[in-house]
Amino acid sequence: MALKIKEGSKIVAYGASNESFTSSSKLTQDVLVHLQTRFPNDVVSDAPEKPLLKQEKQKVK
């Protein structure tokens, strides 16, 4: 499962004197996997969200 940094997130992993990471940072997946361990809310799966099934839509209603 590929990961990405959430739009609008800014990850400061090593302090202000180092570069922060955003959704436009070009990072390898192993780096993103590591960042997810420290910033689980800012690193998410880049799989497109599945459309809701008909039954689920009805539940939502």
Place this chain on the structure above:
Amino acid sequence: MAISYNVVDIRGVAAEPIIEELIFDNATVSEGLVTLETDVKAETIFTETTAGVTMQAYTAGAPSSSGTLGAFDVTVTPTKVQYYQEFDPNSLRFSRFKRDLKPSAWNVLSTEFERVVIGGLYSRKISANVESLFWNNALAGTKTAVAALVAGLPQGSVGAAEKTLVAATTAGLFDGIITKLIYNNSNATATPGLGGRVKVAGTTITSSNIKAEYDKVYEAIPAVVLADGGEAPFIYAPRSHKQLINIFNNNVANFKDAFSVNDAKTQYFFNGIEIKFVPIPENVIVAARKSHLFFCTDLASDINKMEINKIANNREDMFIKNNMTIAAHVGNQAYNVLYVG
């Protein structure tokens, strides 16, 4: 370029102290926290030796040779760098600094300005910048090379955290100590590759988990480094850890002898190893003997040497210039611990 200075036309008295920006002193050099190797002009050779011995059964005849004797050379050439800034001293004419401008329109530079801003703050800022980059800097090529390594858990693989750290390091003119610990060519074949550091996988350090994370570093230090009679290693930690340690010690529930601090709160120890607070990234710790970490330069005092002069004889604007050479080098790699969160 004019000096960026919002002046008040001085009529009365100016308070004597000039409020300067706060900056850290370069303790790495001034207190010798690493080995300062001077007179390193270019292609200076650092040699490392190894030996292996094997006891074997006595024979009266021809014995067979066993064991190893090895050595390799590493060539270090410091990078020549420069700080250079131009300014127009004319704006001083309207400021507090005019008080010590000598009579005559030809005299344009205030000795107070020279002392406080150029010789004081500006040169100290260069010194602090040099110290920061010595620890925390990476060539663009090194960043690319480390990004191409495959991360793994074993000691012989780059850690995912180490890759992340190099990715977060701002590209500069030379590789700093932390980058050199992760990637260098200081090996027998002079081939660039993964550093021989003892790798410790870390996490985000807080005042709550700081002892547990320092335990990981302490445990990873090769026992021979801590042997009695040898040179004592240092733990090099980010400056913020001083606060985290004090907060940890202030918690009555915590074991106080792990982090011992002298009464003046000027010396910090972990299990008897002195902690030196240096400008390394957050969530990074190094444990090493200072004789394994080298600050290579031509002349140490170059860091503080400033040249100030008119840009040209027919001009009134001026320049400040600082030239120096710098390289970071790591020796005895297998005995140095690098913790990265």
